[in-house]
Amino acid sequence: MNTENSPLMSSPRSRALRTLTGFGLIGALLGLGTAPVTAGTGPEPPLPDVPQLAVSVVGDGVRTADEGVPVSIHLFDADGTHNGITGIPYAGDEEGQHRFVVGADRDQAAALRLSEDESTLVIGGYDADPGANTNSALTELGTERVIAAISADGSVDVSTSLAGAFSGSHIRGVAALDATRFWAGGHGNSDAQEPYAAGVLTVEVGGDDPSVVVPGNSGQLRNHRVPGFHEGQLYVSSDRSNYSGIVKVGEGAPTETIDEDGFVVVAPTPEGRDTPHDFAFAGDHLYVAFTDGDEPALVRYAQTNGAWEAVDAYPGEFWGVEAAVADGGVAIYATRGSGFGNELVQLLDTGELAEAEESVIATAEENYAFRGVAFAPEFEPGGGIEVEQPEQFPAEIEWVSQVPYGSGDALSAVIGAETNPQAVFGLSSAEIPGFDGVEFEIASANTEVITAEAVSIEPRDDGQYTLSATPVGTGTTELSISAQLDGETIAAADLTYWVSAALEAESAYAHVGMSDASTAQDVGDGHFLTADDDSLGIRLYGPSFDVPINFFPIQGEDHELISYERQPGETWDTEASARIDDTIFWIGSQGNSRSGNLRPDRETIAATRVTGEGAGTELETLGYARGFQQALVDWDAADGHGLGAGALEFARAVEEGYSAEGPNSLNVEGAAIAPDGESLWLGFRSPLVDPGTGVGSNDEPGSEGDHALIIEIGDIYNVVVDDAEIEITDWHTLDLDGRAIRAMTNTEDGHYAIQGGSADDAGDFAIFGWSGDPEDAPVQSQNPLNLEGWTGSYESLPLVPNLEDGTAVRVLQDAGTVDIYGNDLEAQALDPELMKFISHDYVLDFDGAFEGDGEDEDDTQPGPTDEPSPTDPSASADGESTSSQSPGASSSLVPAEGESPSAAQTAEAGGTGNGLAHTGSTAVAFGASALLLLLLGLMLHQRARRDHQQTG
Numbered sequence: 001m002n003t004e005n006s007p008l009m010s011s012p013r014s015r016a017l018r019t020l021t022g023f024g025l026i027g028a029l030l031g032l033g034t035a036p037v038t039a040g041t042g043p044e045p046p047l048p049d050v051p052q053l054a055v056s057v058v059g060d061g062v063r064t065a066d067e068g069v070p071v072s073i074h075l076f077d078a079d080g081t082h083n084g085i086t087g088i089p090y091a092g093d094e095e096g097q098h099r100f101v102v103g104a105d106r107d108q109a110a111a112l113r114l115s116e117d118e119s120t121l122v123i124g125g126y127d128a129d130p131g132a133n134t135n136s137a138l139t140e141l142g143t144e145r146v147i148a149a150i151s152a153d154g155s156v157d158v159s160t161s162l163a164g165a166f167s168g169s170h171i172r173g174v175a176a177l178d179a180t181r182f183w184a185g186g187h188g189n190s191d192a193q194e195p196y197a198a199g200v201l202t203v204e205v206g207g208d209d210p211s212v213v214v215p216g217n218s219g220q221l222r223n224h225r226v227p228g229f230h231e232g233q234l235y236v237s238s239d240r241s242n243y244s245g246i247v248k249v250g251e252g253a254p255t256e257t258i259d260e261d262g263f264v265v266v267a268p269t270p271e272g273r274d275t276p277h278d279f280a281f282a283g284d285h286l287y288v289a290f291t292d293g294d295e296p297a298l299v300r301y302a303q304t305n306g307a308w309e310a311v312d313a314y315p316g317e318f319w320g321v322e323a324a325v326a327d328g329g330v331a332i333y334a335t336r337g338s339g340f341g342n343e344l345v346q347l348l349d350t351g352e353l354a355e356a357e358e359s360v361i362a363t364a365e366e367n368y369a370f371r372g373v374a375f376a377p378e379f380e381p382g383g384g385i386e387v388e389q390p391e392q393f394p395a396e397i398e399w400v401s402q403v404p405y406g407s408g409d410a411l412s413a414v415i416g417a418e419t420n421p422q423a424v425f426g427l428s429s430a431e432i433p434g435f436d437g438v439e440f441e442i443a444s445a446n447t448e449v450i451t452a453e454a455v456s457i458e459p460r461d462d463g464q465y466t467l468s469a470t471p472v473g474t475g476t477t478e479l480s481i482s483a484q485l486d487g488e489t490i491a492a493a494d495l496t497y498w499v500s501a502a503l504e505a506e507s508a509y510a511h512v513g514m515s516d517a518s519t520a521q522d523v524g525d526g527h528f529l530t531a532d533d534d535s536l537g538i539r540l541y542g543p544s545f546d547v548p549i550n551f552f553p554i555q556g557e558d559h560e561l562i563s564y565e566r567q568p569g570e571t572w573d574t575e576a577s578a579r580i581d582d583t584i585f586w587i588g589s590q591g592n593s594r595s596g597n598l599r600p601d602r603e604t605i606a607a608t609r610v611t612g613e614g615a616g617t618e619l620e621t622l623g624y625a626r627g628f629q630q631a632l633v634d635w636d637a638a639d640g641h642g643l644g645a646g647a648l649e650f651a652r653a654v655e656e657g658y659s660a661e662g663p664n665s666l667n668v669e670g671a672a673i674a675p676d677g678e679s680l681w682l683g684f685r686s687p688l689v690d691p692g693t694g695v696g697s698n699d700e701p702g703s704e705g706d707h708a709l710i711i712e713i714g715d716i717y718n719v720v721v722d723d724a725e726i727e728i729t730d731w732h733t734l735d736l737d738g739r740a741i742r743a744m745t746n747t748e749d750g751h752y753a754i755q756g757g758s759a760d761d762a763g764d765f766a767i768f769g770w771s772g773d774p775e776d777a778p779v780q781s782q783n784p785l786n787l788e789g790w791t792g793s794y795e796s797l798p799l800v801p802n803l804e805d806g807t808a809v810r811v812l813q814d815a816g817t818v819d820i821y822g823n824d825l826e827a828q829a830l831d832p833e834l835m836k837f838i839s840h841d842y843v844l845d846f847d848g849a850f851e852g853d854g855e856d857e858d859d860t861q862p863g864p865t866d867e868p869s870p871t872d873p874s875a876s877a878d879g880e881s882t883s884s885q886s887p888g889a890s891s892s893l894v895p896a897e898g899e900s901p902s903a904a905q906t907a908e909a910g911g912t913g914n915g916l917a918h919t920g921s922t923a924v925a926f927g928a929s930a931l932l933l934l935l936l937g938l939m940l941h942q943r944a945r946r947d948h949q950q951t952g
Contacts, residue, residue: 036365038364048078052077053344053376054074054121055076056073057371058070058102058109058369061368062367063130068102068104068131069130070385071088071090073086073088085382086382086383087385088158090387098127098146099127101132105339110123113227113228114376115176115177118378120178121149121376121379123147123174124146124174127144127146145184146158147162147203150382154381154383157205159205163209166187166196168829171184174227180205181204183202183213184201185227186224188223197216199222215257219595221260224236227249232253233252234252236249237288241595241597241598243263245266245288248263250263270310272293273297273310275292275293276290278321279321282325284303285323287330289320289321291317291338293566297318298313300314314347317338318336319335328348333361335371335372341363341364343364344363344370391492393492394429394432395435397425399423399493404535404551406833407832408425409494411467411497411498411833412498412512414545415471419545419546425464425465438483440465440481441484442480443479448472448475449475449497454470475498475821476496476499476823480493496831498834500821505840505841508838509544509838511548512545515815515828515837516533517839518533518575518796518814519531519574519575519587519671521579524614527614529584529617529619539551540619542614550617554586570599574587574589575587575589576668576669578673578716583717584608584619586605587605587682588602591629598656605624605716606623607622623722629650629666631713640728648689649687664697666687669742671744672745672752674772675750675772682713685740685742688759708754709734713726736766739758740758741754741755743755743794751769751802752771753770754769765793767785767842782846792816793814793817806845808842808843809844813839813840814837
């Protein structure tokens, strides 16, 4: 033990690690006055004869969440004796050394390994500054992933980088045979620079051009976790469906790309476990940490006939793992817990792992966390590092989140927008009794984006403050805000401020807080509810550029309303919705992930009740159902369509490893209510179907059909709300000129509008009108569907009043893969405050195919009606409506105060929000007045059309 420089107290089980002034640096242990670990307080453990332990500790005692923080390596004996630290320099220098940080609370980072020759500890991180937001800066394509190598004498080398590898995602771990070459594992983002979209790479020490070992030609191969060597053979943990478990990587220590058949699972994930992370071999045993799911645990494998089989488990959320054979069994050392204040523990496996004797060696302090653990024989501490902490003030600026899942300290703007989102913050202090007379100073890091003079801060009635700004150019900047009281700075904070280019269309709006707008439903007065296929909950937006008005976590705050199947927070990939009366159904995509992973939560169809309208809309969860995927498989296998048993290959499409991407898979993106008013039509992005034979294979390019698919589920309300049996009652194919269905909706005049697009990512979007009769062909609208400057996917039509030419409808564009700010970052990778999607008007032109449709129709479908909206010009004085509603129709879009009506609002302003059609017949006693009102309505309708044509 290094007693001369040790800050430890005399008792090894109760002493606390405080500031390491013994190293000659104030705050040397990454924190000023606060140490990152405290020795364990459990019973004295047995002391197996094992080398000292090295533990990666992340944090600086101040920064939290996803902010970048330095990393230090702490040396322990098994009894908790602390032998010193080695800090990894985080600032870089001019001698080829990179910066090195990881996210303060990113549990997948900072796995630690000792090289096979026991000369070097290796760890992966990011070339970025402390404080960088790891949700943006550290997932940025230009942020290099780097490797730190710690030698036995305590020296540190951070000269090795990975070029574009793992760009846009994680580096999770590094392995080495010696100090000359490294193997890195992580998530190879599909958008990373070629050829670096890979799952495992190798690079020589000091290099910057790694070689691909496990290629990134599929989501199954490019996303892995922690690599490690055992007896000269490289392994890596993986949670991909085809490779879940511990995988043998080629032969020995491969330095070139291996064939896919050389990537072999040797220790498969046992049933009931999720997400293998770190692992360690010890004698005849293999220990694997499974971190997610309902039953996280450390699982022991044993060899049976040459294969590894899971035989026992110790419950708990473990991340770093090391193990060695000791007297009487196996000594296991692991970091337990993923957040700050977690533990380093010892387990003694004497034959029954579930009953292993446990002791806590050390506990991390507040705003510090243990990550990886490895043996470190003969290693000496290299000394701590001093971290430049943010200046401390007597008060604090506290940002108020304006969007779901946001942090509040970021703003997105659009050049030339009439309104841009505003930030809200408060001041708090335990030392200052009040803030009367406070003033604010503002500085901008990039005055070409915004100047300090263009930023204003105003007090609010609730004691908080609103910050608003008018940008002068596109790009990104940081706004520094300081609060001054009596000439002294009492608080300071930064605000990320990003500006995108002006929207070309006058009718276009950007909506902040999400980017993957996949489906929406109109709720009147220009407002709509929309779902995000990348998160849970429904957001309410208004007819302007702003943050959501409201957010409805329809799953419940803790999934108490809608349970999860796989793990907490697993999204449903909500891609479609449909409405009957006041009930909206939100529909998952029903298939696998793009990587071919099984995602049972995507089978969800949830029912919600709508009350109120416009900005006052509320949403209540009524129920949910799953099992639709199996119903589709069974129906296909039973030849429910008459094309031959299994002709649609749904059983194949839901097998592990089969991607939902491609024209011959299973992926729902559209939905509407069938003409009977109670059945649900599912519209498929894939498969594309040959009406006579079925589907082809994604392994055979060009084998797909050319017709879009609709499948009908009967009595959907009773299925979802009342647990009725799922019954597939009909199916149709539509000729959309080779396109699949990306969205569909019931129109208010009893027809259907469909957004068609390619089954892949080629786009090719168009809008079609359809009568709903399978004997009638859909008709394509002649106007192009696009918005200059944006390349996202059109996936929603919230409201289509009718299909008459000249009708303007609102369309939403999923912008998840759009580079909004011109900085090579996809919108879906940004902080929620910086995400946004676009809506704009689109004018229908079916060349007269639907002119006059529905004017004299007698729609006899039953259904209750709501009271008419006071803004509904089709409502009569006695409260009866003269418009005929289709199944699923909602109240029409109405312009906000000060806005002029769109063509859709003037051409067809009817609609009561009742959803189901009603008879339209009138009692004899009111016949004359109804006829008069009908004639008046027709006159207003024709005048509106004429005005639109004159002004269009």
